[in-house]
Amino acid sequence: MSRRGEFDLIAELFAPLAASTPGAYGLTDDAAVLEVPAGRSLVATTDAIVAGVHFLADDPPDLVARKLVRVNLSDLAAMGATPWGMLLTACLPRDVDDPWLESFAAGLKADRAEFGVDLIGGDTVATPGPATFSLTALGLVPTGTALLRRGACVGDVIVVSGTIGDAALGLKACRGSLGVAAAEARFLIDRYRLPQPRLGLGPRLIGLAHACLDVSDGLLQDLGHVCTLAGLGAGLGAGLGADLKADLIPLSPAARAAIVSAPERMESVLAGGDDYELLFTIAPEDMGRVESAAAIAGVAVTAIGRMVAAPGVRVLDADGGDVTPARRGYRHFGPETAEGKRQ
Amino acid sequence: MSRRGEFDLIAELFAPLAASTPGAYGLTDDAAVLEVPAGRSLVATTDAIVAGVHFLADDPPDLVARKLVRVNLSDLAAMGATPWGMLLTACLPRDVDDPWLESFAAGLKADRAEFGVDLIGGDTVATPGPATFSLTALGLVPTGTALLRRGACVGDVIVVSGTIGDAALGLKACRGSLGVAAAEARFLIDRYRLPQPRLGLGPRLIGLAHACLDVSDGLLQDLGHVCTLAGLGAGLGAGLGADLKADLIPLSPAARAAIVSAPERMESVLAGGDDYELLFTIAPEDMGRVESAAAIAGVAVTAIGRMVAAPGVRVLDADGGDVTPARRGYRHFGPETAEGKRQ
Numbered sequence: 001m002s003r004r005g006e007f008d009l010i011a012e013l014f015a016p017l018a019a020s021t022p023g024a025y026g027l028t029d030d031a032a033v034l035e036v037p038a039g040r041s042l043v044a045t046t047d048a049i050v051a052g053v054h055f056l057a058d059d060p061p062d063l064v065a066r067k068l069v070r071v072n073l074s075d076l077a078a079m080g081a082t083p084w085g086m087l088l089t090a091c092l093p094r095d096v097d098d099p100w101l102e103s104f105a106a107g108l109k110a111d112r113a114e115f116g117v118d119l120i121g122g123d124t125v126a127t128p129g130p131a132t133f134s135l136t137a138l139g140l141v142p143t144g145t146a147l148l149r150r151g152a153c154v155g156d157v158i159v160v161s162g163t164i165g166d167a168a169l170g171l172k173a174c175r176g177s178l179g180v181a182a183a184e185a186r187f188l189i190d191r192y193r194l195p196q197p198r199l200g201l202g203p204r205l206i207g208l209a210h211a212c213l214d215v216s217d218g219l220l221q222d223l224g225h226v227c228t229l230a231g232l233g234a235g236l237g238a239g240l241g242a243d244l245k246a247d248l249i250p251l252s253p254a255a256r257a258a259i260v261s262a263p264e265r266m267e268s269v270l271a272g273g274d275d276y277e278l279l280f281t282i283a284p285e286d287m288g289r290v291e292s293a294a295a296i297a298g299v300a301v302t303a304i305g306r307m308v309a310a311p312g313v314r315v316l317d318a319d320g321g322d323v324t325p326a327r328r329g330y331r332h333f334g335p336e337t338a339e340g341k342r343q
Numbered sequence: 344m345s346r347r348g349e350f351d352l353i354a355e356l357f358a359p360l361a362a363s364t365p366g367a368y369g370l371t372d373d374a375a376v377l378e379v380p381a382g383r384s385l386v387a388t389t390d391a392i393v394a395g396v397h398f399l400a401d402d403p404p405d406l407v408a409r410k411l412v413r414v415n416l417s418d419l420a421a422m423g424a425t426p427w428g429m430l431l432t433a434c435l436p437r438d439v440d441d442p443w444l445e446s447f448a449a450g451l452k453a454d455r456a457e458f459g460v461d462l463i464g465g466d467t468v469a470t471p472g473p474a475t476f477s478l479t480a481l482g483l484v485p486t487g488t489a490l491l492r493r494g495a496c497v498g499d500v501i502v503v504s505g506t507i508g509d510a511a512l513g514l515k516a517c518r519g520s521l522g523v524a525a526a527e528a529r530f531l532i533d534r535y536r537l538p539q540p541r542l543g544l545g546p547r548l549i550g551l552a553h554a555c556l557d558v559s560d561g562l563l564q565d566l567g568h569v570c571t572l573a574g575l576g577a578g579l580g581a582g583l584g585a586d587l588k589a590d591l592i593p594l595s596p597a598a599r600a601a602i603v604s605a606p607e608r609m610e611s612v613l614a615g616g617d618d619y620e621l622l623f624t625i626a627p628e629d630m631g632r633v634e635s636a637a638a639i640a641g642v643a644v645t646a647i648g649r650m651v652a653a654p655g656v657r658v659l660d661a662d663g664g665d666v667t668p669a670r671r672g673y674r675h676f677g678p679e680t681a682e683g684k685r686q
Contacts, residue, residue, distance in 0.1 A: 023384075025491065025492075025493075028492060028493075028568070028572060029422070029491055029492050029493075029556075030388060030418040030421040030422055030492065030556055030557060031386045031387055031388035031418050031419060031421075031422050031424070031480075031482070032386070032387050032388070033384050033385070033386050033422065033484065033489040034384060034385045034386075034387065035384050035385075035486060036379040036384075036385055041366075041376050041377060041378050041379075042376070042377045042378075042379055042385060042481075043374045043375070043376050043377075044374055044375045044377065044428070044430060044463065044464055044479075044481065045373060045374035045375070045430070045464055046430040046431075046432050046464055046465050046466050046477075046479060047432075047466045048432040048434060048466045048468050048477070049468075050434055050468055050469070050470045050471075050472070052471055053468065053469055053470060053471065054468070075373040075374050076374060078373040078374075079372075079373055079374050079376065081374070085387070087387060087388070087389040087479055088389075089389050089390075089391040089432070089477040091391060091393055091475055091477075120387065121387055121388055121389055122389050123389045123390045123391045123477070125391050125392075125393055125396065125397070126393070126396055127393045127396060127472065127473065127475065128393075128395055128396065128472070128473060129393070129470060129471070129472020129473045129475065130470065130471060130472045132434055132470065132472065132475050134389075134391070134432040134434075134466070134477040136387075136389060136430055136479040137374075138385075138387065139374070141376065143378060146376040148368065148372055149368075149371060149372050149373065150368075150371075150372075213372075213373055214373060225371070229371060
């Protein structure tokens with residue numbers, strides 16, 4: 001097995017990814033120094049992935065890197081921010097060799113180009129455990145306009161971008177047959193491995209969305225956060241509720257095929273995570289403006305329900321019957337880990 | 344074993360550490376939103392620690408947390424910056440229980456108070472491997488004044504803060520007897536476990552230091568970085584050299600006692616890391632101003648050598664003889680790992 005030393009790894013694979021940011025000093029200094037433009041606020045978020053937990057040891061390394069980048073950029077999109085820089089922590093076991101790292105760096109390079117965001121710093125250490133990566137993404141948003149999870153109002157329309165449930169079904173497809181066509185399985189697996197942060201849409205929701213987040217832990221659980229936090233900004237206290245219409249939840253043709261062959265998979269659509277679509281609430285009269293913004297961003301948006309005063313998230317069928325599943329979403333550890341959906 | 348779930352862990356232990364930063368939204372949102380004050384630039388750095396590599400599983404958890412904070416704040420100090428916020432990634436194995444996490448959080452709380460810096464975000468995930476933590480520290484520096492590793496000039500005096508080698512000897516003391524008095528061993532172990540980021544000194548070196556970094560990987564190796572990078576800013580190319588006087592390197596009484604009992608330990612002083620003292624170069628005529636700044640900061644500074652044109656770092660004895668050791672410092676992995684000093 002061949003492995004570059006720490007300094008060669010940084011100089012050869014990572015430093016080229018810092019070339020567009022003079023204040024990253026080619027990753028040779030103790031820290032990066034950046035000027036926030038006038039009228040902009042800094043947005044900062046961190047997400048980590050662990051081999052055997054969030055990705056599989058034999059997943060393509062470039063896709064592992066790109067998913068790490070994208071789950072972080074999705075958090076920026078959910079704030080209405082645009083990407084500005086990334087810091088990467090790489091904890092590398094001995095069995096991660098040069099070809100794996102080169103592929104990983106190629107994934108970073110691809111998404112650096114796609115999203116116009118440099119690697120501005122990081123740390124590379126050895127670990128006796130699984131390969132572990134943590135990324136801090138920095139973004140910019142016009143000052144005073146960031147989209148927050150709090151802020152939903154009774155009567156707001158609940159909207160999602162794209163389609164829901166593909167990633168959870170894609171993870172199932174990675175593990176075994178879904179009984180769908182090969183092309184459909186590939187589509188779902190691709191949605192699981194390579195999420196699309198909605199960076200074209202998020203900033204266009206500024207001034208429209210009352211509350212916004214990205215669907216990472218599952219539609220019901222993430223909507224639960226919007227409900228719990230509603231009213232916090234206005235000091236309204238106890239939070240709100242949400243009534244979802246099950247038949248309005250946007251499904252891809254592949255997801256629809258997977259559910260036709262096993263209807264209980266609808267629970268994975270509602271509670272599975274990793275979609276990285278935007279979930280937001282708006283005043284009903286703004287739906288047209290949101291649709292126009294989404295058209296410019298090149299992504300579909302779908303109204304799936306309403307914010308209501310009664311706390312809790314309910315899923316209703318076409319006749320108004322309550323079909324809310326017991327499982328709400330993913331927890332990274334704790335009492336619900338045993339039913340966790342990830343590897 | 345008892346362990347809080349992810350959301351309780353964040354709400355009960357981490358969210359209180361965000362209370363002074365409104366834009367951290369109590370760690371309930373996708374990201375933090377921060378306003379950089381006019382005339383200030385953002386400084387960003389990341390460092391990670393892994394159980395069994397950078398700390399021992401039975402180290403006091405509060406000290407593990409405080410060392411993680413401090414190694415990052417030390418990077419800010421080396422840029423002349425002041426701390427502004429922190430994002431924490433915690434990868435937790437099943438055997439990390441509530442008491443361990445409570446002690447870890449207590450360490451974060453203590454250093455949050457000591458350095459006036461909030462936890463503004465993070466991520467908490469499960470790992471089948473060792474406990475792993477990554478911290479991104481954000482700082483502020485007056486725009487255009489950040490201290491960089493590049494910039495040293497021929498004739499500059501090389502200066503260090505505090506004393507050198509205590510941490511490397513402290514690590515040896517953790518592993519076995521150094522043959523020094525118990526109080527001296529305790530002092531060295533404390534220096535290893537609880538470094539002092541020189542945040543009082545770093546910002547006061549703005550306008551004085553031509554080049555600056557913190558001694559994390561070893562005095563000789565880190566000084567090598569200063570030499571290699573010298574002239575980069577001015578396009579001078581090949582870098583410079585440094586002549587150190589061995590008998591000028593500032594040693595604590597405890598380190599001196601350890602070296603008296605085993606003179607070969609001087610190599611650990613020169614090549615051992617984890618000191619987190621500032622190493623910087625200045626014009627000779629500025630030494631008085633640097634000493635005044637250091638007196639205000641409450642830390643000693645010592646001139647230990649000169650920048651010279653001939654590339655390379657040399658250690659000279661009192662007679663001018665070359666006593667440079669073969670080993671230069673710590674690498675996190677790669678060819679030199681086998682001789683690595685950490686656990």
